[in-house]
Amino acid sequence: xxxxxxxxxxxxxxxxxxxxxxxxxxxxxxxxxxxxxxxxxxxxxxxxxxxxxxxxxxxxxxxxxxxxxxxxxxxxxxxxxxxxxxxxxxxxxxxxxxxxxxxxxxxxxxxxxxxxxxxxxxxxxxxxxxxxxxxxxxxxxxxxxxxxxxxxxxxxxxxxxxxxxxxxxxxxxxxxxxxxxxxxxxxxxxxxxxxxxxxxxxxxxxxxxxxxxxxxxxxxxxxxxxxxxxxxxxxxxxxxxxxxxxxxxxxxxxxxxxxxxxxxxxxxxxxxxxxxxxxxxxxxxxxxxxxxxxxxxxxxxxxxxxxxxxxxxxxxxxxxxxxxxxxxx
Numbered sequence: 245x246x247x248x249x250x251x252x253x254x255x256x257x258x259x260x261x262x263x264x265x266x267x268x269x270x271x272x273x274x275x276x277x278x279x280x281x282x283x284x285x286x287x288x289x290x291x292x293x294x295x296x297x298x299x300x301x302x303x304x305x306x307x308x309x310x311x312x313x314x315x316x317x318x319x320x321x322x323x324x325x326x327x328x329x330x331x332x333x334x335x336x337x338x339x340x341x342x343x344x345x346x347x348x349x350x351x352x353x354x355x356x357x358x359x360x361x362x363x364x365x366x367x368x369x370x371x372x373x374x375x376x377x378x379x380x381x382x383x384x385x386x387x388x389x390x391x392x393x394x395x396x397x398x399x400x401x402x403x404x405x406x407x408x409x410x411x412x413x414x415x416x417x418x419x420x421x422x423x424x425x426x427x428x429x430x431x432x433x434x435x436x437x438x439x440x441x442x443x444x445x446x447x448x449x450x451x452x453x454x455x456x457x458x459x460x461x462x463x464x465x466x467x468x469x470x471x472x473x474x475x476x477x478x479x480x481x482x483x484x485x486x487x488x489x490x491x492x493x494x495x496x497x498x499x500x501x502x503x504x505x506x507x508x509x510x511x512x513x514x515x516x517x518x519x520x521x522x523x524x525x526x527x528x529x530x531x532x533x534x535x536x537x538x539x540x541x542x543x544x545x546x547x548x549x550x551x552x553x554x555x556x557x558x559x560x561x562x563x564x565x566x567x568x569x570x571x572x573x
Contacts (some may be wrong), residue, residue, distance in 0.1 A: 245476045247272035253322040255279045255309055255355060256329035258289025260431045261370075261423070265326060265468045266291060270298045272472075279318055279329065282306040290430045293562075309351035312358075319358035324475055325367045327355045330403075333434045334374070334396045334520070336573040341395035348399035349406065356410045356418065364417070366481065368474050369407045371422040372400050373460070373488065373529050382492070383532035386422070386484045393524045404484070417481040419474045424488030424531045428464030428551055429558035433565075434572040436495060437461075437552070440502050441559045442566040449511050451571075453518030455496035458528040460488040463551035466544045473540040480539055488531020489544045505552055517571055 252269055256262040257278030269276045280288050288304055307314045309329045319325060331337070331347045352369065359367045376384050377391025392398030410416040427437045436452070436459075443450045470487040474480050493501070496512075503509050519525075536542040559566065 247274040250324055251275045251277070251322050252324045252326065253277045253279060253319060254326045254328065256327070257304075258287070258291050259328060260290060261426055261464060261467060262328040263290035263294065263430055264428070264464045265328070265471050266302065267294050267298060268468050268472065270301055276301070277303045277305060277318065277322065279305050279307060279309070281329070282308055293430060309354055310346050312354040315354040316358045316361070319355065319364065320362050322362070323365045325355065325359055325364050326471060326475070327352065327367060328370045330370065330400070332372075332396065333573055334394050337394050337396035337399070338521075339573065344395050344399040345402070349402040352403040353406050356406060356416060359418070360410060360414050360416050366475055367416065367418040368471055369403070369418050369420045371404050371420050371484065372397070373422060373424040373486070373531065374526060375401045375404060375422070376529065378526045379528040379530065382528055382530040383490060384486070384530060385532040386486055386535055393526055394520070411482045419480040420484040421470060421474050422484055422486045423467045423470070424460040424462050424486065424529060426462050426464050426467045428555055431464075431555070432572070433567060437498070437502070437555060438559060438566060440499055441506070441556055442563065442568040444502065444506055444508050444510060445560060445563060446568045447510070449513045450499065451513050451515040451518070452495065452499070453515060453520070454525065455499070455512065456494055457526065458492040458494050458530065459498075460490065460492055460529050460531045461498070461548055461551075462487060462489050462544060463546035466546055469545075470536060470540065470542050473542050477540050483535070483539060485536050485539060486531050486533050487536055487542065488533050489548065490531055490533060491548065492528065492530040493548070501549065502552060502556070505549065505556055515571065
């Protein structure tokens with residue numbers, strides 16, 4: 245694809261994956277509009293960590309995807325829309341489930357309605373491996389049943405089905421990309437890897453929830469490459485496509501790997517407030533990414549260990565972004 249000729253919108257651009265995707269698109273020469281959530285501090289989130297020469301090329305718009313009129317105005321004139329705006333923290337979804345319905349389901353509907361009205365060339369909609377719930381079989385392919393084990397995952401299932409319906413009903417060219425657990429520089433403290441690393445750097449002990457769940461951890465650069473390929477692949481519209489490494493590690497094993505990389509060993513302490521309700525815990529997620537290989541030509545390029553080394557370097561240099569003594573919902 246000739247990205248230099250493309251007008252591209254990224255919703256959720258100030259977030260973890262969104263900022264990396266925005267950076268990659270700017271590097272291709274695309275004309276990028278970044279939608280960030282409006283706030284009184286005029287913060288652009290993680291976009292503020294991009295190199296200054298790239299930021300000069302970026303158009304940033306603040307707003308809320310829950311506002312359909314606003315979304316229409318932002319989508320109009322674009323050619324490709326990468327939709328990443330979402331509420332994503334699972335623990336917070338137990339406290340504020342309606343917020344997840346409004347942002348994740350209604351917000352996605354607003355984006356798709358605008359894409360349909362203005363005949364957008366392609367929409368890449370962001371799903372999550374949490375829609376599968378704890379594995380009935382592994383590795384998990386796209387035919388695995390979806391299970392709403394948290395209000396967050398239920399809202400993303402709803403958003404995914406809205407996307408599916410727009411493709412089947414209106415032929416809206418939407419691709420649903422389903423990343424497994426993405427990690428890397430700029431990830432927020434609500435996620436387990438920054439939680440472990442920031443505590444290892446600053447505390448005598450590491451407070452965590454259950455160490456037994458198995459996760460498939462995918463480096464953010466690999467995930468971003470999946471987005472770009474999903475925008476280009478001719479067979480992708482209408483498809484749901486997993487992005488993941490195919491390697492499962494328990495949280496306990498993850499702690500050991502990070503300790504080896506950092507050369508630091510500190511005891512892990514169980515923190516009850518970090519434990520999910522029993523029926524809500526997703527115990528095993530391991531990705532079958534063979535469809536991504538077939539349709540997108542995608543496969544992971546960065547190992548878990550190399551990705552963790554880069555993440556340790558980033559968090560060590562940006563500890564001011566984290567609050568290791570606080571539990572982030």
